[in-house]
Structures are given as C-alpha cells and as structure tokens.
C-alpha cells in the first residue's frame with residue numbers, strides 16, 4: 001500500500017476514535033472499594049462496596065438508609081467533592097448509572113452544590129441538578145448538562161442519588177460509572193445550534 005494511503009488511514013483512525021473528556025471524579029467505577037466517596041453526615045446512611053456491577057468495571061457503591069429531607073428532599077445520596085480548577089469556565093456534563101434495589105424511587109437526580117473554597121466548605125454559592133428515570137431493579141443511565149459554574153466557584157460537591165416518596169423514604173440503592181467533566185466541545189460547537197465556530 002502506498003505510504004500516503006497508510007498515513008491517511010492512520011489519520012482517519014485517529015479522527016474516528018471516541019474523545020473522552022477529563023473526569024473530575026476519583027474512583028468513578030468503584031472497582032474494589034468506595035474510597036474517595038461518602039454520604040451526608042448525621043442521617044444514618046450506610047455506604048459500602050458491592051460486587052454487583054453496573055458496567056464493564058467490577059463493583060458498585062451501595063447506600064442504605066432513610067432519606068433525611070433537605071434541599072432535594074427526600075434524597076438518598078452518595079457524594080464526592082471535586083476541584084473545579086481543571087475545567088474553569090466550562091459547562092459541566094454529569095453522568096451516572098443508578099440501580100434502585102428494594103423500593104421504587106420517584107426519580108434519579110444528579111446534583112451539584114458550588115462552594116467558594118476548596119474542599120466544599122463555606123461560602124455556599126449556588127446549586128443545580130438534572131433529573132432522570134430510576135426504574136426499580138435495573139441500571140438506569142442518567143445524564144445531563146449544567147451551565148458554566150457560577151463566578152467564584154472553586155469546588156463542587158457532586159451528589160448522585162434518588163428522590164424517594166415521602167411515605168416510603170427507606171431505600172437501598174446502587175451507584176456506578178460516575179462522570180463529571182466539561183461538556184464535549186464537539187457538542188458545544190455542534191451543528192444542531194447552527195454554530196459552526198468550532199469547525200473549519
């Protein structure tokens with residue numbers, strides 16, 4: 001094969017490869033443990049590793065407890081604080097797999113609270129969330145985009161969870177495959193909007 005075609009083939013292979021944006025989450029697939037994750041204090045939630053898998057990478061996080069109420073009341077949650085520095089000024093994509101095990105939630109929710117100091121401590125700045133279906137007994141892919149984090153936001157507490165019926169707040173839920181990162185630029189400059197500024 002002429003060398004020119006070989007080079008062209010290599011270039012096309014590169015262009016056709018999927019582009020994976022930077023994931024701000026540590027231990028997103030829970031392969032062997034739930035290190036770097038926790039649950040809200042004071043509500044008696046139990047967080048543990050479970051060998052059940054929601055993806056190609058073994059293991060998931062499992063949370064058991066009664067939803068406490070709160071800003072997304074009632075909400076059973078696994079959470080992680082991330083540094084926004086690596087993606088400053090960019091809108092966020094949130095994705096996760098969620099499996100309700102023993103009760104039917106009202107919906108799945110991926111939420112963010114923004115903080116003005118590293119480590120997700122005061123001052124609180126703002127919050128945002130996206131919702132999705134959470135069908136009992138199956139892995140539900142939940143995803144959505146959020147606007148650019150508000151000015152002054154240094155860190156973000158990522159809350160992956162399910163809303164539960166007020167009359168039945170007890171819930172055992174598994175979580176896997178969490179992604180939080182910048183919205184892929186190919187969609188930010190997508191043809192759908194008529195904006196072709198990212199193309200030439």
Ligand SMILES: [Ca+2]
Nearest residue numbers: 029057058059
């Ligand atoms: Ca996994």
